[in-house]
Amino acid sequence: MKPTLLILAAGMASRYGSMKQVDGFGPNNETIIDYSIHDAIKAGFGKVTFIIREEFHESFKNIFEPKLKGKVEIDYVFQSYDLTKYGIDKQIERQKPWGTGHAVLEASKQINEPFCVINADDYYGYDAFEKMANFLNNEVRDDYFSLMGYEVDKTLSEYGSVSRGICKVSNGNLEEINERTKVYAKDGVIVYEDDNGNTTPLDADARASMNFWGFSPAIFKLTEPMFKRFVEANENNPKAEFFIPLMAEELVKTGQAQFKVIPTSSKWFGVTYKEDKPIVQKSIADLIENGVYPNKLW
Template sequence: MSKPTLLVLAAGMASRYGSLKQVDSFGPHGETIIDYSIYDAIKSGFGKVVFLIRKEFETIMREKFDEKLKGKIEVDYAFQDFDLRKFGVDRDIVREKPWGTAHAVMSAKDNIHEPFCVINADDFYGTDAFQKMGLFLTTEVSDTHMSLIGFKVGNTMSDYGYVSRGVCEVTPEGNMASVKERTNIYYVDDETTKHKKIVYEEDGVQYNLNADSRVSMNFWGFTPKVFEVALDMFPAFVEENSENLKAEFFIPSVPDYMVRHGLADFKVIPTSAKWFGVTYKEDKPIVQESISRLIENGTYPEKLF
């Protein structure tokens, strides 16, 4: 079996962060969060990294990554744009916001022909997650058996505002029964316990969310079969949402569809790792401090590449 590929979703404009966080420095020698993910991926047996970006990011991304990764892992680029015709939609829809993370994944369909893992550029997942995913993609994966890394939602929160997570229902066998993208998860004060609790908001109503609930952090293990399914789903999504300029075709909708229609099962690979990432500018010093601790305990070398 060929080595798996790492697909890094790095096309976002980082509106809540205020700058291009994909290339922001967090490590002691200017390392980005992506650098740590690629370092873990290489150690876990991945053979290629594909950056999914906007075309206007290409120069800065190549300057940041091409030279340092030369000879260490194959590097490729795919581009997310607004041309819907290559995805089976025979008309143009004018909008400023991209069509979402599943559309981003589809944009890499011509670059990936082997089992692959999808991650966000601005999320720090940790060594354990990459080792488990690398093992799955080289020993278990098939067109009818795919996976995701399941984090506890309580280990994935930001103290500075809301986050988006794919909230999973998990069967007793450890497979995903369903997944629903929740785009507004945050802390509130619990007047009964005097502690913070986690809620998500939908249509203006708050719902409690157990801190141990497994969530997707867009860390999925796929085969190229997922491109075929997403391409089948996308035209209908566009037609249903052509007037909603904020509608997004999220990754979790594709695995959820595949499970509901018996096309594949998705193993929820549990990790107790504490995620950290940069949704807000205030998150940056926390991420830097967390990386410093991981360097001090020997998880990462001081200089990655």
């Protein structure tokens, strides 16, 4: 059974100011998602599942179904505020859903095969999809998952510091993820800065997690109890989010699962702010010029 690509696209896009998941960046208005799906199909993925808010459904169908028809199976999962499916009978008022870990759990009824999770607004590169497909086809187990580890210098911005989850790796497996909120290059060395302005160099071979994860369907049963505990602990904290790295760290620390950190040489780029758009357009134009993608993707 071919693996599935699960695309997280339910975010509010508040910082970007519009629905950036379906903004056009390629020469024919291709979205970043288009390039991810193109790479995933080439790497052997058999299905694309979009995690969206229900009100985006028609918009996504109109944008993606005409060009993907006959190329890959398409499915939709709606991330909602309904907690009754998790055995939680409370109505909890929130401005936005419960985060990326909750988004993955929402797909539990629709995914029965190994799958990977990516962000809608990040470009990951073909090498990453090929390596993830290989892992999902040959290595994944119900207690052995993965994440792509990016070379930190290939994830930086020219426009200031970035936040990165820096992986602590032991024998190729994840030990923990340390969130570094100010990472940048200084005098040819990549450093992170603490709240007091002190800088510490990162290891030259440090790996960053860019939210590209590989799982078997066992992840749903493993993490549902975690999510219930999280909701109970945070019912009065409307901004608390249940993130995938929280799930991963708990599984590692409790010995329930290991995560292989798969190294990739791909260059990552993404869109956080409006100012990022021309940089992403140029990056895609360069990839087309170098023959990585055709000028017209579909």
